[in-house]
Amino acid sequence: MATIEPRRKYVAIIGTGMAGLVTAYMLRNDTRRRFEVEVFEKQDKLSLDSASHTLSDQNGRGEKLERLDLPMRAFADGYYEGLKRMYDYFGIEYGSPRFVYSLSALSDTATKQASPYYIHSSNNHQMPPLRPEGLSRARWLVEVCYLAMCYYWFTACCFFVTPKTAELSGEEEPLRWYLERIRLPGYYVKNYLLPLMSSVTTCSHDALMDFPAIDVVDYERRTFRKKHYTVLGGVHRVQKKLSEDLTYRLGTKVTAVENVGTKVQVSWTDTHNGQSSWELFDHVILGVTPDVVGAIFQPLQSAMAAVPTTTVQSVVHRDFSKILDSSKYLWTHMSLNAGESAPQPIHMRSNATATESIHEHPSFALITTCPIAPIDPEKIVHTVRFTRVLRSSSSRQIINHIFNRTQSGDEKSQLWQNGDGNVWLVGGWCWDGMVMLEGCLASAARVAHALDVEVPWTEGNDSSTSS
Known part of the structure; x- marks a missing residue:
């Protein structure tokens, strides 16, 4: 007698960022072939690489030079172990660029060039540090010694002074309170810690100070003296691997996700012709930002309103006027x-x-993220805006409630939890940590485990390694 295969589960994944594509890949490649996956994307292209830009030459021939990742999506040992394992599994090559960071202060008008007050070489590839132009040897030596003392004091506190959390003390300690408690000097906080960390998190200094202290401390612990990497050739190589044989609908704006009996109904509108449609699925996985989740999924409308987000701008341009002097000095x-x-x-x-960051890309273009100073409009090549999910003490507790980290008794029954009604959340913000790509991998793996699907890069499959 012929064996009848069980009916496949019909799964909708909304969003094609890293989390959505990783989840789709794992379910689509389930060894027992139990899932049929369909992916919805509002844009007319997959979103993981959608903000990036292919730079053309300037000689009028229109030749393509290089793909610029926007945002950069750098990652580090110690914090991004899941991401690295996935890249190794796919044979995605990555390298450790020799970044040189110059830190300077902008005037109130933000129109004058600013001389750096410190220059740092990533991975300590240049020792001793470069002395900024115009800074005397004596003043530079004092600055370096002061910086070293503050840096190692902060590092020691990260390892030995645990931030207060709701789980341990009933109180969630924001970064600003933690820095006051460990008595970290304000000069170091203002001129070093905030510029560097706000560039990592692409947010304002005040927003960063509202982050749960445990987020920043854990990030510092796990990346201490670790190398940083970027994908060679651009993240579009990752997108290509994850989306092979993927069934997806582009130009499809999901308007509602609702439980209907034992099924989940997805309603959407075609962005080209305005036609509305709906379909029933066994599982729906939301790989979108909290503001979008709240707009389309009513049970989380109130909770998602309390998760802060901001809009980040990145500009590809060739306006070297604002960094000309300091750039010449660095290259010399x-x-x-x-x-x-x-x-x-x-x-x-x-x-x-x-803090604005201006990356001198090897392709002779500048990439300014979170611009403060004006950029000559005639020298702008490409501009993108994307939503950045932030963290706060209150939002950390909300997210941990959703993912069943701190719930018990009556409280648990009153709150929507991940997977209720076969609706799931994935994304860089869907874990207890900094909103980074590693959160995409962790949240996707959580859904895979819940649906009894193997995560291939953690099952001993180590096809290649790159560094």
Whole structure:
């Protein structure tokens, strides 16, 4: 007698960022072939690489030079172990660029060039640090010694002074309170910690200070003296691997996700002709930002309103006027040994409330993220805006409730939890940590485990390694 295969589960995945594509890949490649996956994307292209830009030459021939990842999506040992395992599984090559960070202060008008007050070489590839132009040796020596003391004090506190959390003390300690408690000097916080960390998190200084202290402390612990990497050739290579043989609907704006009996109904509108449609699924996985989740899934409308987000702008341009002097100085003094890749300067320029970063890309283009100073419109090549999910003490508790981290008794029964009604959340913000790509991998793996699907890069499959 012929064996009748059980009916496949019909799964909708909304969103094609890293989390959505990773989840789709795992379910689509389930060894027992139990899932039929359909992916919905509002844009006319998959979103993981949608903000990136292919740079053309300037000689009028329109030749394509290089794909610029926007945002950069750098990752580090110690914090991004799931991401690295996936890249190794797919044979995605990544390298450790020799970034050189210059830190400077912007004037109130943000129109003048600012001389760096410190220059840092990533992975300590240049020792001793470069001395900024115009800074005397004595003043530079004092600055370096002061910075070293503050840095190692902060590092020691990260390892030995645990931030207060709701789970341990009933109180969630934001970063600003933690820094006051460990008595970290304000000069170091203003001129070093905030510019560097707000560039990592792409948010204002005040927003960063509202982050749960445990987020920043855990990130510092796990990335201490670890190398940072970027994907060689661009993240579009990752998107291509994850989306092979993927069934997806582009130009489809999901308007509602609702439980209907034992099924989940997805309603959407075609962005080209305005036609509305709906379909029933066994499972729906939301790989979108909290504001979108709240707009389309009523049970989480109130909770998602309490998760902060901001809009981040990245600009590809060739307006070198604002960094000309400091850039010339860096290139004159940076060492380059035979066979080494050229350093990549990143100019971090701060005012009282925020930091802009200007990356001198090897393709002779500048990428400014969170711009403060005006950029010559005639020299702008490409501009993108994307939603950045932030963290706060209150939002950490909400997200941990959703993912069943701190619930018990009557409280548990009153709150929507991940997977209730066969609706699931994935994304960089769907875990207890900084909103990074590692959260995408962790949340996707959580859904896979709940549906009894193997995560291939954690099952001993180690096809290649790159670094």
